[in-house]
Amino acid sequence: MIKIGILGVGTVGASVANILEANADIIEARAGKKIVVKSGIVKNLSKDRDVNIELSDNPYDVVDDPEIDIVVELMGGVEEPYKLVKKALENGKAVVTANKALLAYHRYELQEIAGDIPLMYEASTAGGIPIIGALRNGLTANHIESIQGIMNGTTNYMLTKMIKEGALYDEILKEAQELGYAEADPTFDVGGFDASHKLLILASLAYGIDAKPEDILIEGIENITQTDVAFAKDFGYEIKLLGIAKKVEDGVELRVHPTMIPASSMIAKVDGVMNAVSVVGDRVGETMYYGAGAGGDATASAVIADIVDIVRGNTTPMLGYKKCLEGSAFELLPEEDIVTNYYLRMEVDDKSGVLAKITNELEQFDISIESMLQKPHRNDEHVKLLFTTHSCQELKIQAAMVELRKLDCVHGNIAMMRIEK
Numbered sequence: 001m002i003k004i005g006i007l008g009v010g011t012v013g014a015s016v017a018n019i020l021e022a023n024a025d026i027i028e029a030r031a032g033k034k035i036v037v038k039s040g041i042v043k044n045l046s047k048d049r050d051v052n053i054e055l056s057d058n059p060y061d062v063v064d065d066p067e068i069d070i071v072v073e074l075m076g077g078v079e080e081p082y083k084l085v086k087k088a089l090e091n092g093k094a095v096v097t098a099n100k101a102l103l104a105y106h107r108y109e110l111q112e113i114a115g116d117i118p119l120m121y122e123a124s125t126a127g128g129i130p131i132i133g134a135l136r137n138g139l140t141a142n143h144i145e146s147i148q149g150i151m152n153g154t155t156n157y158m159l160t161k162m163i164k165e166g167a168l169y170d171e172i173l174k175e176a177q178e179l180g181y182a183e184a185d186p187t188f189d190v191g192g193f194d195a196s197h198k199l200l201i202l203a204s205l206a207y208g209i210d211a212k213p214e215d216i217l218i219e220g221i222e223n224i225t226q227t228d229v230a231f232a233k234d235f236g237y238e239i240k241l242l243g244i245a246k247k248v249e250d251g252v253e254l255r256v257h258p259t260m261i262p263a264s265s266m267i268a269k270v271d272g273v274m275n276a277v278s279v280v281g282d283r284v285g286e287t288m289y290y291g292a293g294a295g296g297d298a299t300a301s302a303v304i305a306d307i308v309d310i311v312r313g314n315t316t317p318m319l320g321y322k323k324c325l326e327g328s329a330f331e332l333l334p335e336e337d338i339v340t341n342y343y344l345r346m347e348v349d350d351k352s353g354v355l356a357k358i359t360n361e362l363e364q365f366d367i368s369i370e371s372m373l374q375k376p377h378r379n380d381e382h383v384k385l386l387f388t389t390h391s392c393q394e395l396k397i398q399a400a401m402v403e404l405r406k407l408d409c410v411h412g413n414i415a416m417m418r419i420e421k
Contacts, residue, residue, distance in 0.1 A: 001034045002311050005062030007084060008074035009040035009049050012098060012123070015300035016072060017051045020307075027304065031311040038068055041075075063088045070307055073097040082106050089113050096306040098123035098299055104197035108210050111318040119318045120306035125198040126151055126275045128298035129291040130305070134279065135205040136320035142281030144206035147245040148261075148420070151198040153273035153293045154181045154189040155221050155241040159258075160271040163229055163238065169222070181273060191220035192241060192256040199243035199256055202277070205320045206245060207252045207330045217335045219257035223415055228345060231373060231386045232260050237419070238268035244420065251333035260343055260419040336395035341370065341419035343388050344401070349409040350383045358385070358410075361403050365396040382411060388419060 004020070006013045017037045020027060028034045039054040041062055049055065059075075062068055063084050071088040073095060075081045081102050085095050089110070094117055097103070103110070103124055110119060122132045126149065135144070150156050158176055161167040167175075173190070176182035188194050196213045203209045221241050232239050237260040246253040261268050266288050270276040275293025280286045292298035348354050359369065372387040389397070401414050 001036060002031075002069050002307075003036060003038040003067050004070050004072055004307065005038055005065060005068040006040040006053075006072045006074060007059050007062055007081070008076065009042050009051060009053075009055065010074065011296040012299045012303065013040060013072070013074045014049055014051050015296035016074070016303050017053050019297070019300050019304055021052060027308065031308040033311050035307060035311060039065070059084050060087075063093075064091065068093060070094045070096060070310060072303060072307070073099055073102070074303075075099065076101070078102055078105050082110075085110060085119075086113055089117055089119065092117065094118040094120075094310045096120045096123075096303055096310070098303055100124040100194070100197040100201065104200045104213055107201065107204055107319065114318055116315060118310045118315065120309060121201070121318075122306050123299045123302035125201050126277055126289070127291070127293040127295065128301045129275055129277065129289045129293065130302070131202065131277045131279075131289045132205065133305075134287070134289060135202060136316055139279065139281050139284065139287070140320070142283045143247070144245075145247055145280040145282055147199075147202050147206060147243070147277065147279050148267060149195075149199065149202070149243045149277035150240055150267060150270050150275050151195040151243050151277070151293065152189055152192075152241060153275060154186070155192075155195075156270065156275070157181050157273045158190070159221060159224070159239055159241065162224065162226070163233075164271070166226060166229075168226065169224060187220075190222055192218045195241060195243045196256045199245060199254060202243075203245045203252065203254055206279075207247065208319070208321065209252055209254065209330055209332055211254060211332050215254075215332060217255035217257065217338070221258050224258055224417075225345075225415075227375065227384060227386070228343070228415065228417065231343070231345075234373065235371060235388070236263050237261060238263045239417070240268065240270075242267075242420070247330075248333055248339075250330065251337070252330050253333045253338055255335070255338065255418075258417050260417055262421060336393070336398070338394040339391055340394075341389055341391050341421060342397050343386070343417045343419055345384065345386050345415040346404065347377060347379075347382050347411045348385045349411075350377075350381055351409070354409045355385070357407060358404065361407065362389070362400055364403070365392070365400040367392045367396060367400055
């Protein structure tokens with residue numbers, strides 16, 4: 001018999017306990033041993049958890065219990081769970097975690113501490129989608145060329161509503177909060193930070209990149225308007241908040257931001273709260289992983305899959321490799337060196353010669369316009385100018401935007417979005 005201790009019996013923790021009880025027979029058949037939850041940890045013992053397990057408010061009742069074989073960490077946060085997971089590993093216990101923030105900051109330290117002790121984390125990225133297993137096992141024969149993922153259900157739900165129903169950002173954010181998809185403070189989701197944690201985990205598996213959220217480009221969906229949505233439709237694009245990892249010579253681009261992508265692409269068709277990750281391998285080509293990215297049962301399903309894997313004796317290295325990938329040749333590409341296409345939206349004077357001024361300014365930075373659209377503005381003297389560029393360097397587009405803002409014919413802020421073809 002394998003005994004489990006759960007740190008954090010919230011929505012996911014309760015689902016883990018209840019699934020292990022309700023589906024005990026089939027799980028035992030697949031694992032080869034009976035798996036039971038011995039105890040769980042909560043902050044508030046007076047709150048009903050709807051589970052049939054012993055509860056405590058002292059996490060060391062689990063971490064230091066000699067009878068517990070596997071510790072499941074579902075607390076959230078960074079430093080406190082790091083201390084507890086470290087202690088559990090030092091006590092020789094296997095660990096399963098769904099904590100993306102913990103791994104975004106401490107995955108390499110935990111790998112060193114774990115050594116040959118299993119530390120599994122399928123549920124940390126894209127909920128019930130088995131993307132960690134795909135990168136650690138299924139795609140081991142491949143150099144990973146790129147990863148593109150819709151890794152946050154809240155933002156995908158909001159963008160879907162904005163695109164399909166013409167909803168305004170503020171309206172759909174309020175609805176998402178009422179439905180429980182977005183928190184009272186939605187910054188972690190809509191600002192792209194949640195997706196960045198997940199991207200960093202995948203990038204470590206694919207490229208061995210040790211980066212923190214502060215090291216990469218992160219932008220959210222807060223400034224997207226119906227004007228942008230309409231432009232994207234007119235030119236055959238969909239707008240998605242993507243986490244992107246891309247191999248470029250000896251470097252790797254890591255970035256999270258709203259992205260215009262061709263409406264014909266598979267990932268563009270992923271709507272609502274669903275998640276999807278596209279991985280391109282040099283041998284297998286593109287593979288696509290789709291499913292529920294959050295929710296108690298979906299995430300618990302991934303947690304239990306990890307538990308069963310450990311019980312079966314899986315000793316796959318935590319980050320999926322026993323030697324440094326590519327001879328440790330990969331480095332994080334600086335933000336300013338990113339090369340892609342761009343979309344710009346600006347308010348300008350409705351006069352002749354304005355476009356020539358803007359084009360001339362862009363030419364100073366070797367930036368050429370690929371497509372353009374002009375739309376009326378509520379101010380009769382101004383128009384909205386929308387255009388896309390051919391591929392150029394991030395450093396140049398940012399510098400060009402600084403100079404464009406100085407033109408007398410340009411009013412207000414300039415909105416920018418990246419395009420992935």
